[in-house]
Amino acid sequence: MFISPSGFGRGLIIALAASAVVGAAAYKLYGPTAGGSGETAEELTRTVEAALEAVRKRDLTPSSTLRVTATYDAVLAPLDKMLRLARNIAEGEKRDPAADYDRIRAFVEPVIRLTALARDQARRESGPSKDYRFMEQKGEACQLLAAALWNQLEARRRSSPAGRDGVRFVPEPADSERLYAILNDGLGADPANKALWRLRGLVERANGLFGRAESDLRMALNLDGQYAAAWNDLGLVLINLRQFDEAGESFVKAKDQAAAAAKLAGRPLGPEYGAALLNLTEFHLSLADYYRRETGIDPANRDNQDRLRFHLAGAADAARELVANLPPESPEAIEGQRLLSRITY
Numbered sequence: 001m002f003i004s005p006s007g008f009g010r011g012l013i014i015a016l017a018a019s020a021v022v023g024a025a026a027y028k029l030y031g032p033t034a035g036g037s038g039e040t041a042e043e044l045t046r047t048v049e050a051a052l053e054a055v056r057k058r059d060l061t062p063s064s065t066l067r068v069t070a071t072y073d074a075v076l077a078p079l080d081k082m083l084r085l086a087r088n089i090a091e092g093e094k095r096d097p098a099a100d101y102d103r104i105r106a107f108v109e110p111v112i113r114l115t116a117l118a119r120d121q122a123r124r125e126s127g128p129s130k131d132y133r134f135m136e137q138k139g140e141a142c143q144l145l146a147a148a149l150w151n152q153l154e155a156r157r158r159s160s161p162a163g164r165d166g167v168r169f170v171p172e173p174a175d176s177e178r179l180y181a182i183l184n185d186g187l188g189a190d191p192a193n194k195a196l197w198r199l200r201g202l203v204e205r206a207n208g209l210f211g212r213a214e215s216d217l218r219m220a221l222n223l224d225g226q227y228a229a230a231w232n233d234l235g236l237v238l239i240n241l242r243q244f245d246e247a248g249e250s251f252v253k254a255k256d257q258a259a260a261a262a263k264l265a266g267r268p269l270g271p272e273y274g275a276a277l278l279n280l281t282e283f284h285l286s287l288a289d290y291y292r293r294e295t296g297i298d299p300a301n302r303d304n305q306d307r308l309r310f311h312l313a314g315a316a317d318a319a320r321e322l323v324a325n326l327p328p329e330s331p332e333a334i335e336g337q338r339l340l341s342r343i344t345y
Helices: 041-057 062-090 097-124 131-158 173-189 194-206 210-223 228-240 244-265 271-297 302-325 331-342
Strands: none
Touching (some): 041 062, 041 097, 062 097, 131 173, 131 194, 194 210, 194 228, 271 302, 302 331
């Protein structure tokens, strides 16, 4: 079974279609603070709404442009805080996908609604416009919401009998529609958000739309060629498209970029590195199994024998690298050790 790194909310879905963009009545349901911040989503929303009202009441003549800029800063700051609180939930050590989705939604749905209002107002003003920042905020809010929903759906699948049996994750049509709507809304606001492109690629892959998934993942990589998770996901998509050489190269790039990012940040190698090497091992083992069968059919075919040896060596190298570089108790290292035991020449 090929692996896609977990924790999409770390880095990570409805262009909230007009009816899905919630108003005050909806987000009042989610009053708890995030991580003991002391401020609820409702309180921060009221702060933003008051700042927007202050802008509307200004006399927006050229002489007031400095005051306009300062007031828009008062809008941006609480919106940034709401996004930071949502990120803290997504990146927390003790994550509960089912509960976290509601907690994250409490902060980011008001951001999606309020950034649209702020952008429209900023574009009408004669003073300096900050509408691009509001669009970046909206893009990140959609990213966080999409990732939280995706994680919730995956957690639900893993807890089901089908998920425990390793059945491929396919979202329900209604869930896919919600995910697409959020992602499209976010990309419409911030097309330079690489995580949104990657997330849409994941949804497309889950629904069997491999050509579209490849296109979106390549868009994410055009924005950041060092995006390890997107390289890993691209490898999975390319396998489905039977572009095997490129798939193997994608997994190698994924593990190299994950290792480089960890070294730059001064942190240990983690799940992204492990997922890429597990996929590289599985990739080589799958092709080795194919050429083993072909060799059995035609023992005199030297090309098949050479390919069999090549892929067995590739699987062994990837599994050994994984086991050597990750803590032995980590899930990735345990799985790597299991795969290593499968390799027979």
